[in-house]
Amino acid sequence: MPAVRLRVNGTTHELDLEPRVSLLDALRERLGLTGTKKGCDQGACGACTVLADGVRVNACLALAIQYEGREITTIEGVASPLQTAFVANDGFQCGYCTSGQICSAIGMLAEHGDGVPSAVTEHLAADGVELTDAEIRERMSGNLCRCGAYNGIVAAIKEVAGADAATRVPEEIAR
Amino acid sequence: MTGPVVGKPIDRVDGRAKTSGQALFAGEYPYPRLAYAALVHATVARGRVTGFDVAGAAAVPGVLTVLTHENAPRMKPPPRATLTNGGMIVTGTSVNYLGTDEVHWNGQPVAVVVAETLEAAREAAGLVRVTYQEVPATVDFPAEERHAVPLKGNPLQPGSARKGDAEAALESAPVSVDLRFTTPPLNHNAIEPHSTTAVWDGDRLTVHEGTQGIAWLRAHLAARFGVPEASVRVISPAVGGAFGGKGPVWAGTLLTVLAARATGRPVRMMLTREGVYRTVGGRSPSIQRVALGATADGGLTALIHTGVTGTGRVGGLPEPVTSPSGHLYAAPNILLRHSLVELDLLPNTFMRAPGEATGTFALEAAVDELAYELGMDPIALRMRNEPETNPIDGKRFSHRLLREAYAYGAERFGWADRTPEPGSMRDGRWLVGMGVATAHHGTMQFPANVTVRLSADGSVLVRCGLQEMGMGAVTTQAQIAADALGVPFEAVRVEHGDSTLPTGPAAGASAQTVSAAASLLAACDKLKRKVRALGEGGSYAEILTRAGRDHVEAAVGSQTRLGALAGQARFVAKFLRDQRRWVKAGCGAQFCEVRVDPDTGEVRVSRWLGVFDVGRVINAKTAVSQLRGGIVMGIGMTLSEETLVDPRTGRIMNPSLAEYHVPVHADIPPIDIHYLDEPDPTMPLGLLGLGEIGVTGVAGALANAIHHATGKRVRSLPITLDKLL
Numbered sequence: 001m002p003a004v005r006l007r008v009n010g011t012t013h014e015l016d017l018e019p020r021v022s023l024l025d026a027l028r029e030r031l032g033l034t035g036t037k038k039g040c041d042q043g044a045c046g047a048c049t050v051l052a053d054g055v056r057v058n059a060c061l062a063l064a065i066q067y068e069g070r071e072i073t074t075i076e077g078v079a080s081p082l083q084t085a086f087v088a089n090d091g092f093q094c095g096y097c098t099s100g101q102i103c104s105a106i107g108m109l110a111e112h113g114d115g116v117p118s119a120v121t122e123h124l125a126a127d128g129v130e131l132t133d134a135e136i137r138e139r140m141s142g143n144l145c146r147c148g149a150y151n152g153i154v155a156a157i158k159e160v161a162g163a164d165a166a167t168r169v170p171e172e173i174a175r
Numbered sequence: 176m177t178g179p180v181v182g183k184p185i186d187r188v189d190g191r192a193k194t195s196g197q198a199l200f201a202g203e204y205p206y207p208r209l210a211y212a213a214l215v216h217a218t219v220a221r222g223r224v225t226g227f228d229v230a231g232a233a234a235v236p237g238v239l240t241v242l243t244h245e246n247a248p249r250m251k252p253p254p255r256a257t258l259t260n261g262g263m264i265v266t267g268t269s270v271n272y273l274g275t276d277e278v279h280w281n282g283q284p285v286a287v288v289v290a291e292t293l294e295a296a297r298e299a300a301g302l303v304r305v306t307y308q309e310v311p312a313t314v315d316f317p318a319e320e321r322h323a324v325p326l327k328g329n330p331l332q333p334g335s336a337r338k339g340d341a342e343a344a345l346e347s348a349p350v351s352v353d354l355r356f357t358t359p360p361l362n363h364n365a366i367e368p369h370s371t372t373a374v375w376d377g378d379r380l381t382v383h384e385g386t387q388g389i390a391w392l393r394a395h396l397a398a399r400f401g402v403p404e405a406s407v408r409v410i411s412p413a414v415g416g417a418f419g420g421k422g423p424v425w426a427g428t429l430l431t432v433l434a435a436r437a438t439g440r441p442v443r444m445m446l447t448r449e450g451v452y453r454t455v456g457g458r459s460p461s462i463q464r465v466a467l468g469a470t471a472d473g474g475l476t477a478l479i480h481t482g483v484t485g486t487g488r489v490g491g492l493p494e495p496v497t498s499p500s501g502h503l504y505a506a507p508n509i510l511l512r513h514s515l516v517e518l519d520l521l522p523n524t525f526m527r528a529p530g531e532a533t534g535t536f537a538l539e540a541a542v543d544e545l546a547y548e549l550g551m552d553p554i555a556l557r558m559r560n561e562p563e564t565n566p567i568d569g570k571r572f573s574h575r576l577l578r579e580a581y582a583y584g585a586e587r588f589g590w591a592d593r594t595p596e597p598g599s600m601r602d603g604r605w606l607v608g609m610g611v612a613t614a615h616h617g618t619m620q621f622p623a624n625v626t627v628r629l630s631a632d633g634s635v636l637v638r639c640g641l642q643e644m645g646m647g648a649v650t651t652q653a654q655i656a657a658d659a660l661g662v663p664f665e666a667v668r669v670e671h672g673d674s675t676l677p678t679g680p681a682a683g684a685s686a687q688t689v690s691a692a693a694s695l696l697a698a699c700d701k702l703k704r705k706v707r708a709l710g711e712g713g714s715y716a717e718i719l720t721r722a723g724r725d726h727v728e729a730a731v732g733s734q735t736r737l738g739a740l741a742g743q744a745r746f747v748a749k750f751l752r753d754q755r756r757w758v759k760a761g762c763g764a765q766f767c768e769v770r771v772d773p774d775t776g777e778v779r780v781s782r783w784l785g786v787f788d789v790g791r792v793i794n795a796k797t798a799v800s801q802l803r804g805g806i807v808m809g810i811g812m813t814l815s816e817e818t819l820v821d822p823r824t825g826r827i828m829n830p831s832l833a834e835y836h837v838p839v840h841a842d843i844p845p846i847d848i849h850y851l852d853e854p855d856p857t858m859p860l861g862l863l864g865l866g867e868i869g870v871t872g873v874a875g876a877l878a879n880a881i882h883h884a885t886g887k888r889v890r891s892l893p894i895t896l897d898k899l900l
Contacts, residue, residue, distance in 0.1 A: 020294055029293060034203035035196015039366040040448040044832035047366050075196035087190030090800045093645030095193030096367040096415030102194060141839040146366050146416050147645045148807025149800060150843040
């Protein structure tokens with residue numbers, strides 16, 4: 001079995017992994033990082049969303065060996081105001097999709113910050129996309145929540161994104 | 176009792192753990208030498224296994240064993256459910272897995288592979304070859320409608336009910352509708368697939384399982400594996416969604432425990448998503464007739480609601496689709512009848528608001544159709560027929576603020592702006608429709624054991640083996656204890672989710688909160704009396720310190736077997752006594768607005784308001800989330816969800832979240848929730864339960880709104896765009 005060097009939440013792990021082991025199973029079953037959830041193992045629910053170099057990926061559809069040398073961030077390595085906002089806005093019920101929702105939201109906000117449009121973006125040429133409810137909902141639609149906490153999740157993301165935008169402006173002015 | 180904490184929007188106490196990945200779910204407990212199990216599912220609907228070829232599977236490196244009926248240790252068959260054996264009501268199926276060569280449905284587990292790794296287990300499971308002797312199977316629900324057998328019924332669930340002569344009244348009614356509705360099979364699809372980690376230590380068993388009924392599961396496992404209940408420990412502090420699907424005991428749990436027994440290793444099995452569809456029952460399909468007769472001014476003269484649902488030949492329950500029709504309209508002539516079809520399919524089970532979710536679709540859509548026949552506003556028609564007493568039997572309502580719910584909702588939603596003519600409202604290219612329907616859910620209460628301990632440092636520990644599957648159960652019980660004892664919320668800690676705790680109520684029938692609350696309140700009263708006996712004056716901490724005590728404890732309910740039986744008997748007696756006197760239920764008014772694309776038939780839900788009479792609300796934040804969650808599930812049920820069963824083979828054709836479409840973020844608008852917050856006078860703390868009512872009435876309101884937008888009546892769920900073209 002090949003030795004795979006996985007870098008997760010700032011720590012490097014040396015693992016003997018069969019090539020067929022998914023990133024999700026490597027995290028959960030080999031590294032004990034069970035905060036990343038398995039909901040469908042087919043890329044349909046988003047519960048396994050982690051960040052690879054800051055980009056959101058479904059860990060169940062990723063082979064662990066492909067992620068050698070990448071910086072993987074799981075919920076255990078996340079320290080984001082989103083977490084507090086999810087609790088304050090009741091953006092979770094059973095908590096099983098929550099890790100994926102939070103990691104996905106972090107990746108989504110970064111994509112939005114980079115000017116990436118979505119299927120509901122009306123003006124692709126516009127300078128920046130306003131992060132409306134519709135934009136958030138569209139961009140988060142790969143993360144299922146069967147408990148139906150969607151309203152709270154959107155509220156939490158909006159709260160954090162709004163605060164982020166508010167703090168970003170003065171920094172830019174200062175520059 | 177109300178204090179500073181009950182009713183407030185308190186954050187969930189388990190919020191931090193669940194937003195940081197620290198909360199452990201059943202398939203996540205580490206054990207040394209843990210092995211992994213995977214299921215092999217039958218590929219025929221009915222017959223016998225004639226042979227296994229396990230050579231390929233056994234040759235996979237890391238495989239420990241392939242268990243089949245030929246070599247597996249025997250479980251005991253499931254005992255029948257009786258009044259003294261209430262836990263057995265959650266027997267998912269009567270099949271004694273790996274104890275028989277019989278196959279009862281397409282997908283039934285016939286073998287289990289145990290291996291050192293998950294990958295090896297799954298690979299090997301795919302290599303097990305099974306041969307069958309097939310016999311003809313009955314799997315096509317719609318085709319079996321004509322063979323449906325009228326339900327005999329019992330006190331908990333009457334199969335039929337009648338008042339007057341509804342058919343004659345319908346015949347002579349000046350205005351009437353007589354309609355047929357269908358709903359498909361549905362699956363819960365909790366995002367956490369059913370998962371079990373099982374560990375034997377001699378004859379002692381520890382099971383980690385996301386369950387709605389810790390005590391049920393413990394009793395069941397003890398009976399099936401022939402060990403005393405005291406030898407079985409069920410640990411279930413976090414349940415990743417359930418919705419009824421984690422109430423019964425299914426094959427995955429039993430076979431993980433069996434695999435651990437056979438291998439002497441701790442074993443974990445997380446069902447694949449497909450495995451959940453193949454082994455965990457869902458909601459039964461239904462065929463319903465609703466016929467309404469009325470006078471020209473909208474007075475109902477006849478209400479007929481008949482339904483056919485399916486069960487498995489090896490288990491399941493009649494989905495009581497006609498139940499809401501006994502409670503909602505003051506018709507002098509009512510006929511309710513429920514018939515059943517037995518099928519060679521995986522048995523159905525409870526799914527959020529059994530019967531009432533699907534029954535209110537047919538009833539409330541029919542009421543809307545009658546309103547159009549009469550040329551009446553649908554809310555006015557409902558208010559014209561709002562009963563003073565329970566229509567079917569004249570019993571008193573313990574609580575009923577449906578008029579208030581509609582009045583408030585109509586105002587808040589802007590119902591007066593609606594023009595009744597179908598297709599008359601537009602927003603650009605979109606057709607706009609508004610619809611309403613009534614929500615209704617009966618109230619239940621289970622026995623519960625609780626202890627409360629007050630320590631000299633002023634802290635309070637509540638212990639109750641209840642289940643936290645997302646409703647905020649732990650938080651609400653802490654709120655109740657804080658107010659009952661007059662201590663700050665932060666001083667209270669609640670231990671839950673473990674069978675070593677005092678036996679909690681099941682998390683089902685929207686009854687967990689009220690059931691635990693009733694015992695918690697009694698325990699707090701007892702505790703206060705005990706403290707008072709120690710001395711008067713000063714804080715609890717001061718009294719305890721003066722008395723030289725480090726804590727005082729009070730318990731409600733007995734943990735002995737006799738105590739449990741007595742508790743069960745008291746519960747049944749109270750239930751029957753209550754049922755003779757009152758009809759207890761929550762109700763509400765669902766308002767929605769849709770936009771329908773006139774060219775593609777695409778339906779978008781643009782606004783939703785639910786106004787609910789659910790008695791007192793303990794936590795303004797989590798209660799709203801529960802009600803919203805129900806509405807979200809109802810939107811899925813109306814517009815996209817359907818489990819497709821191959822009518823030739825009985826095999827589920829879409830066992831995945833890619834092909835069974837639950838609502839996603841983009842499907843759900845802001846959902847406005849209002850609750851009337853008036854305590855029910857007959858229930859502990861005035862609670863009526865609110866976990867399920869949100870899903871009721873949703874399909875009716877949505878179907879009615881779609882008709883208002885398009886002029887089309889779709890009486891067959893889900894209302895996919897092909898049905899609107």
